[in-house]
Amino acid sequence: MKRDIMKEVRYxxxxxRFLILFVSxxxxxxxxxxxxxxxxxxxxxxxxxxxxxxxxxxxxxxxxLGSMRGYMGDVFxxxxxxxxxxxxxxxxxxxxxxxxxxxxxxxxxxxxxxxxKLLVFGFFLVLTSVIATLINYLYAGVLFSFDVGVGPxxxxxxxxxxxxxFLLSALVFWGAVIRKPIAAxxxxxxxxxGTHIAGSLLKIDSYLPSGLFREAQYFxxxxxxxxxxxxxxxxxxxxxxxxxxxxxxxxxxWNER
Amino acid sequence: xIRVTNLHKKFNTYHALKGINMTVxxxxxxxxxxxxxxxxxxxxxxxxxLSRPTEGQCIVNGKDVSKLRHPSELAIGYLPEDxxxxxxxxxxxxxxxxxxxxxxxxxxxxxxxxxxxxSLNKDADRRVGGYSRGMRQRLGIATALIxxxxxxxxxxxxxxxxxxxxxxxLRLITELKQMGKTILFSTHILSDVxxxxxxxxxxxxxxxxxxxxxxxxKREMIVPVYDIVLEEPPNPWLLEALRKxxxxxxxxxxxxxxxxxxxxxxxxxxxxxxxxxSHRMEVSSFxxxxxxxxxxxxxxxxxx
Ligand SMILES: Nc1ncnc2c1ncn2[C@@H]1O[C@H](COP(=O)(O)OP(=O)(O)OP(=O)(O)O)[C@@H](O)[C@H]1O
Ligand SMILES: [Mg+2]
Numbered sequence: 001m002k003r004d005i006m007k008e009v010r011y012x013x014x015x016x017r018f019l020i021l022f023v024s025x026x027x028x029x030x031x032x033x034x035x036x037x038x039x040x041x042x043x044x045x046x047x048x049x050x051x052x053x054x055x056x057x058x059x060x061x062x063x064x065l066g067s068m069r070g071y072m073g074d075v076f077x078x079x080x081x082x083x084x085x086x087x088x089x090x091x092x093x094x095x096x097x098x099x100x101x102x103x104x105x106x107x108x109x110x111x112x113x114x115x116x117k118l119l120v121f122g123f124f125l126v127l128t129s130v131i132a133t134l135i136n137y138l139y140a141g142v143l144f145s146f147d148v149g150v151g152p153x154x155x156x157x158x159x160x161x162x163x164x165x166f167l168l169s170a171l172v173f174w175g176a177v178i179r180k181p182i183a184a185x186x187x188x189x190x191x192x193x194g195t196h197i198a199g200s201l202l203k204i205d206s207y208l209p210s211g212l213f214r215e216a217q218y219f220x221x222x223x224x225x226x227x228x229x230x231x232x233x234x235x236x237x238x239x240x241x242x243x244x245x246x247x248x249x250x251x252x253x254w255n256e257r
Numbered sequence: 258x259i260r261v262t263n264l265h266k267k268f269n270t271y272h273a274l275k276g277i278n279m280t281v282x283x284x285x286x287x288x289x290x291x292x293x294x295x296x297x298x299x300x301x302x303x304x305x306x307l308s309r310p311t312e313g314q315c316i317v318n319g320k321d322v323s324k325l326r327h328p329s330e331l332a333i334g335y336l337p338e339d340x341x342x343x344x345x346x347x348x349x350x351x352x353x354x355x356x357x358x359x360x361x362x363x364x365x366x367x368x369x370x371x372x373x374x375x376s377l378n379k380d381a382d383r384r385v386g387g388y389s390r391g392m393r394q395r396l397g398i399a400t401a402l403i404x405x406x407x408x409x410x411x412x413x414x415x416x417x418x419x420x421x422x423x424x425x426x427l428r429l430i431t432e433l434k435q436m437g438k439t440i441l442f443s444t445h446i447l448s449d450v451x452x453x454x455x456x457x458x459x460x461x462x463x464x465x466x467x468x469x470x471x472x473x474x475k476r477e478m479i480v481p482v483y484d485i486v487l488e489e490p491p492n493p494w495l496l497e498a499l500r501k502x503x504x505x506x507x508x509x510x511x512x513x514x515x516x517x518x519x520x521x522x523x524x525x526x527x528x529x530x531x532x533x534x535s536h537r538m539e540v541s542s543f544x545x546x547x548x549x550x551x552x553x554x555x556x557x558x559x560x561x
Contacts (some may be wrong), residue, residue, distance in 0.1 A: 003353070003358070007354055010346065011345065011347065014345040015345055053277065098337075098489075099343055102337075102340060102342070102397075103355060105333075105335045106329065106358055106404065108355075253307065256268075256308045
């Protein structure tokens with residue numbers, strides 16, 4: 001297991017996966033407040049000449065909280081796509097390229113192989129999301145004013161991170177099922193957006209991973225009472241997808257064209 | 258060490274293996290030959306526990322391959338036809354990664370020794386993505402050796418290697434045999450088979466058409482061939498008469514050139530000459546040659 005973890009860390013470092021993901025999420029964290037402070041007002045003023053500062057403020061949520069919610073939305077909409085396509089080869093490419101053949105012959109087991117991928121990239125995504133959310137909080141606070149405490153921000157960063165962990169496990173699962181990186185990326189986006197839509201339409205968000213994201217967006221001082229349950233369900237989903245991935249891999253044949 | 262009975266493999270509609278029966282005995286070197294697409298790699302991949310037989314039984318190292326839970330249970334060394342590595346790892350890291358799973362972890366010294374064996378020490382800290390085909394092949398051979406297995410299944414171990422590398426591989430194979438290991442390897446280089454193998458198996462179109470000790474092949478099948486060049490093309494009835502000749506076991510003809518083999522070499526050339534003389538055929542050349550494994554192979558593959 002130790003060497004499987006080392007392998008994934010090397011993969012992340014040497015193929016710039018960590019860098020791409022960290023920079024993209026950080027970019028979203030910084031661009032959201034800037035958009036809110038500079039670009040959107042400028043755009044509105046150009047489009048609607050003669051608009052007053054008050055109407056503008058009414059139309060745009062020009063606060064720290066507003067920018068932070070904007071950032072969360074960006075991570076959900078754009079970040080999902082970036083993560084899905086940056087990491088879509090994580091398992092699918094390995095199956096396609098037959099790079100698992102020699103590890104299998106030398107005694108590597110699927111639980112360790114897949115587990116290390118989830119551990120390394122899951123940990124990285126949680127960490128990145130906490131850091132990026134904090135930076136977003138600080139930057140938006142500097143541009144506007146600080147109106148949220150740091151506690152809810154940390155909590156939101158964590159919840160967002162666990163939502164990304166769910167995304168990651170879906171990515172690995174689809175990779176094992178269809179063995180094509182791009183298709184796995186697309187299906188993962190569909191899964192993440194799908195659960196979100198289903199969750200809000202049927203009002204079952206708190207039973208789905210998308211509930212984490214919604215809660216993360218509130219930055220409320222006191223979290224919803226159902227949040228622990230949503231977290232537990234999400235982790236359940238992650239384990240379920242992990243198990244299904246293993247089951248699928250166990251049934252595959254290797255080194256065939 | 259390996260016993261294969263009635264092995265079939267179908268890929269969707271394509272029937273790649275059509276009932277292979279083969280036996281590899283402990284301590285022997287088995288040369289597995291056959292033309293492109295005959296089914297060598299398919300067979301070896303099944304023997305390595307990576308893909309499953311459609312029908313039939315394969316016992317490898319005492320284990321039934323269709324009952325495996327994990328390929329590594331076979332405890333063999335396997336070199337795939339085209340070994341795939343992580344391009345972003347160095348050779349040393351690759352061996353460290355592959356060598357340290359399961360019970361016997363590999364020491365740094367052991368990795369160095371293996372790298373020396375396959376002459377990769379100089380390049381051991383370069384990324385495998387920058388390796389040439391032959392260097393990857395060497396690394397593949399190294400990975401097959403890391404667990405010091407009793408049985409090795411090597412799919413074209415000498416392909417893509419330079420002459421030195423090829424003779425290194427053959428030397429390695431004979432050394433391994435001296436250590437008591439069993440080796441099954443496929444190749445297209447028949448002189449390699451002649452140099453090191455104890456047994457040859459020829460696979461044609463998904464069937465094992467021949468499996469014999471090399472010594473026996475040499476004794477029984479490597480019989481002289483007479484090449485006769487006639488002045489003008491022979492008549493069909495003349496060819497027919499030759500075919501019916503009691504001493505002629507095989508005849509092939511191409512325009513004015515005839516190739517004849519016999520099962521009774523005694524006075525055979527004399528009788529052949531008499532035959533042509535009595536039919537008033539002018540002979541412009543008459544020569545005798547010893548065939549090699551290649552002729553046997555071609556004969557086998559072309560269906561006699
Ligand atoms: N996954 C697959 N799907 C369909 N057909 C396959 C598959 N794998 C192998 N085949 C077919 O099975 C036959 C045997 O292939 P195999 O690779 O075993 O040949 P080989 O004897 O190793 O040839 P070579 O000398 O070129 O390595 C070929 O006709 C090949 O096209
Ligand atoms: Mg082959």
